Amino acid sequence: MSELVQTTCPYCGVGCGVLATAVGQPVSISGDPRHPANLGRLCSKGAALADTLTHEGRLLRPRLHGRDTSWPVALQTVADNFGRVINEFGPDAVAFYVSGQLLTEDYYVANKLMKGFIGSANIDTNSRLCMSSAVAAHNRAFGEDVVPVSYEDLDDADLIVLVGSNAAWCHPVLYQRIVQAKRRRPQVKIVVVDPRKTPTAETADLHLPLKSGSDVALFNGLLSYLQRHGAEDRAFIQAHTNGSSHALTVAHNTAGDTAAVSRLCRLQPSDIEEFYRLYASTPRVITLFSQGVNQSSSGTDKANSIINCHLLTGRIGKPGAGPFSVTGQPNAMGGREVGGLATTLAAHMALDVARHREIVQCFWKSPRIATSPGYKAIDLFEAMYIGRVKAIWIVGTNPVVSMPNANRVRTALDRCEFVVVSDCMEKTDTTAHAHVLLPATAWGEKDGTVTNSERRISRQRSFANPPGESRPDWWMFCEVGKRMGFPEAFDFGSPREIFSEHARLSAAGNGGSRAFDIGGLSDLSCDAYDALLPTRWPIRAVGPPVAEPFAGGRFFHEDGRARFVSTVLRQPRHTVDEEYPLVLNTGRIRDQWHTMTRTGQSARLMAHAPEPFIDMHAQDALLSGVRSGELVAATTRWGSMIARLRTSGEIARGSIFIPMHWNSLFAGDARVGALVNPAADPISGEPEFKHTPVRVSPYVVAWQGFALSRTALVIRDATAWSMAPAPDCLRYELAGRRVFGNWSPWARRMLNAEFVDADWIEYVDRGIGIYRAALIIGDRIEACVFLSPRPDLPSRTWLAGLFAKPTLEKVDRIGLLTGGAIDAGADAGETVCSCFGVGRNTICTSIKDACLTTTDEIGKQLRAGTNCGSCLPELRAMLKANLCLEAQSARLDVAAAAI
Numbered sequence: 001m002s003e004l005v006q007t008t009c010p011y012c013g014v015g016c017g018v019l020a021t022a023v024g025q026p027v028s029i030s031g032d033p034r035h036p037a038n039l040g041r042l043c044s045k046g047a048a049l050a051d052t053l054t055h056e057g058r059l060l061r062p063r064l065h066g067r068d069t070s071w072p073v074a075l076q077t078v079a080d081n082f083g084r085v086i087n088e089f090g091p092d093a094v095a096f097y098v099s100g101q102l103l104t105e106d107y108y109v110a111n112k113l114m115k116g117f118i119g120s121a122n123i124d125t126n127s128r129l130c131m132s133s134a135v136a137a138h139n140r141a142f143g144e145d146v147v148p149v150s151y152e153d154l155d156d157a158d159l160i161v162l163v164g165s166n167a168a169w170c171h172p173v174l175y176q177r178i179v180q181a182k183r184r185r186p187q188v189k190i191v192v193v194d195p196r197k198t199p200t201a202e203t204a205d206l207h208l209p210l211k212s213g214s215d216v217a218l219f220n221g222l223l224s225y226l227q228r229h230g231a232e233d234r235a236f237i238q239a240h241t242n243g244s245s246h247a248l249t250v251a252h253n254t255a256g257d258t259a260a261v262s263r264l265c266r267l268q269p270s271d272i273e274e275f276y277r278l279y280a281s282t283p284r285v286i287t288l289f290s291q292g293v294n295q296s297s298s299g300t301d302k303a304n305s306i307i308n309c310h311l312l313t314g315r316i317g318k319p320g321a322g323p324f325s326v327t328g329q330p331n332a333m334g335g336r337e338v339g340g341l342a343t344t345l346a347a348h349m350a351l352d353v354a355r356h357r358e359i360v361q362c363f364w365k366s367p368r369i370a371t372s373p374g375y376k377a378i379d380l381f382e383a384m385y386i387g388r389v390k391a392i393w394i395v396g397t398n399p400v401v402s403m404p405n406a407n408r409v410r411t412a413l414d415r416c417e418f419v420v421v422s423d424c425m426e427k428t429d430t431t432a433h434a435h436v437l438l439p440a441t442a443w444g445e446k447d448g449t450v451t452n453s454e455r456r457i458s459r460q461r462s463f464a465n466p467p468g469e470s471r472p473d474w475w476m477f478c479e480v481g482k483r484m485g486f487p488e489a490f491d492f493g494s495p496r497e498i499f500s501e502h503a504r505l506s507a508a509g510n511g512g513s514r515a516f517d518i519g520g521l522s523d524l525s526c527d528a529y530d531a532l533l534p535t536r537w538p539i540r541a542v543g544p545p546v547a548e549p550f551a552g553g554r555f556f557h558e559d560g561r562a563r564f565v566s567t568v569l570r571q572p573r574h575t576v577d578e579e580y581p582l583v584l585n586t587g588r589i590r591d592q593w594h595t596m597t598r599t600g601q602s603a604r605l606m607a608h609a610p611e612p613f614i615d616m617h618a619q620d621a622l623l624s625g626v627r628s629g630e631l632v633a634a635t636t637r638w639g640s641m642i643a644r645l646r647t648s649g650e651i652a653r654g655s656i657f658i659p660m661h662w663n664s665l666f667a668g669d670a671r672v673g674a675l676v677n678p679a680a681d682p683i684s685g686e687p688e689f690k691h692t693p694v695r696v697s698p699y700v701v702a703w704q705g706f707a708l709s710r711t712a713l714v715i716r717d718a719t720a721w722s723m724a725p726a727p728d729c730l731r732y733e734l735a736g737r738r739v740f741g742n743w744s745p746w747a748r749r750m751l752n753a754e755f756v757d758a759d760w761i762e763y764v765d766r767g768i769g770i771y772r773a774a775l776i777i778g779d780r781i782e783a784c785v786f787l788s789p790r791p792d793l794p795s796r797t798w799l800a801g802l803f804a805k806p807t808l809e810k811v812d813r814i815g816l817l818t819g820g821a822i823d824a825g826a827d828a829g830e831t832v833c834s835c836f837g838v839g840r841n842t843i844c845t846s847i848k849d850a851c852l853t854t855t856d857e858i859g860k861q862l863r864a865g866t867n868c869g870s871c872l873p874e875l876r877a878m879l880k881a882n883l884c885l886e887a888q889s890a891r892l893d894v895a896a897a898a899i
């Protein structure tokens, strides 16, 4: 019988439990029914985790200046160079840039080395990019970075307000939990506040498509409304808070009536009134917020304006109520607990509190301790650009793709004297700049803990052997720490030993003054650590157990009271003008995660959106002179990129949406980070990913096309390209400006047909510029290419399906030349359900032919939507579109009858 390993998904902050079958090949993955975060459910990304467990592309040995080297040489080189720079320029000339992917134990030793032994706070993390505004808001309001809501609270809430959160795609299992709660109790109301009509908004009772960036006005207006309509909890405010009067005065003055809010947010007054009425009359309210709130130059104020409403109504620290910041990464929360941000210390202690510094330094027995904040992410790369930071160690993240103003980040790395990158992948946009490359273990090989969005600590367990010479990140930091002269402080033999020290530090000098206390886990034996069940903090060693930190109205400012923070609507740092008339909004898509280094390896995940795209309103497209389906260029003051245009009613006029994922391995020119402005929130330092002025213009090419091939191709003469793995081939989208008199030699060269004994079939229509060719070895298709002056090319799905066939039939060969399936039903269309590979055409045909009206009926007929549920919002949209069409045709029939 196979051994089952209980571990945790490495993607988003929901932190789903995963069961991995380690024995036998291939590894199978399923949701852990006993994990309280997901109760057995996984989204499309989690369900496809086994696809990413390949060793292809892995970094297997340490490298020094591009050549393999030994671990001792690599580690000594890192220690020597960091030591040299520190001696010459001081501790603030070196930095670590780490990741919410790291396990808590990795994070702990990295932070200990930088803040306690190097003596600088120059350790920041890619979590700065996704949730540091929430951290700053929590600290301002509560006196500590505490998330006061659990997933179970979502089952109890009567009103769930999702602000700047496309949870249906970004936190799918949590979203499904909300949908289930509403199914069980239809009286539950869902309000979505988002400029885009996302799949999450599709299912909302009320969608408020507010003007991008105007959240503070909406929640100031709510604060004012709540007070004016007697919904405040005076006893709670009086006993447990400070600052309500000033916050209310500001709210009344800036957003004191619906008309003002309507003007500032560009919302219908009736929708605003409905939302405010619902909120005022529902005691159990959860306001779930995410990157749409945080990633803004006023993200901290936005989060505080949300928290203010919960404080005013006393809806916090109680079942089914509270402000709920949901994190994007699997261990952003663990990073916060160990102090992995340049602005925090360790165990939720503060750099600017002398007593906290004393506790930490004493506990670590360290020679020094950082006394002031280090560089936040944007400032860090800027400091490197101007030569202040001279040595950096980047761990498990890809800033050349993910940072704003990413081209400048790339130049900063080029200018940096000494760059170390530890990663599990050999080739990323960032590893290309490393002087020293350190091979890290990946998910499935790592061992430690992570904390999810609801403060639940879970074990991530290994179930596979690390390939080559890859090593855990904690081990690398310890080895470098020892070589820098601190052998005792970094003499850890296992993640358990690190976790134990982390737990002890959380209790040191605490005595209830800090909510983060896991002292009860300090003395876990090896077996107990191995068997640790998912558990929410605090877990104190002494005193009665505390279930919810704010129960009873106790907060963590010195006086035990929460603070209202007065917030004022501020304009984004950069506003639109004639040259850049639209607003660029970036974010995630359903089946990809971060910079695609992992999810990009999965053919089924790539099938949902195989090439980079730009979403735009049809009227804006018209004004910009661009058309849906064509390639366009998006340009800002900071950079440009090329992608396929999609017009839809999902996006409000005046803005465009571009996914954050594509890197240089998957597309020639589609790193959206290069376009994003480097403005950041002045308090949290979180970048403004949701608001960059942008222009969209036609990207003129002479030809467009695609190639499918069993083996990787060397792209020739294409000025724009993207690549996506499909189940049995690689798919390349191509476009170019060079005009060819004869395509044949070019195609033969690119498809590697010149030197093989194979059939070569081709079709040329010189009159309209169409070219098709296929390489067939034996009876199997090996590669094909289709070119046209226009983007209306044959279905890639049907052609990719031919690669699964051991023998091509005659109709397939005819189809190759005619450019489409002879049997219309053979083309399933673009994938909608990744779990069962069900395509759009198949679903549409079934909806029509079998008169399907619900997602359950689609599930019964096609299985689509019956596994992870991530595609359910799209299935609902397709059903809705069909109903609209039917209604339209019924109206036409009636009209025709009347005539």
Ligand code: SF4
Residues within 6 Å of the ligand: 009, 010, 011, 012, 013, 014, 015, 016, 038, 041, 042, 043, 044, 045, 046, 047, 171, 172, 173, 174
């Ligand atoms: Fe992983 Fe999906 Fe769960 Fe997030 S919701 S943790 S991506 S399975």
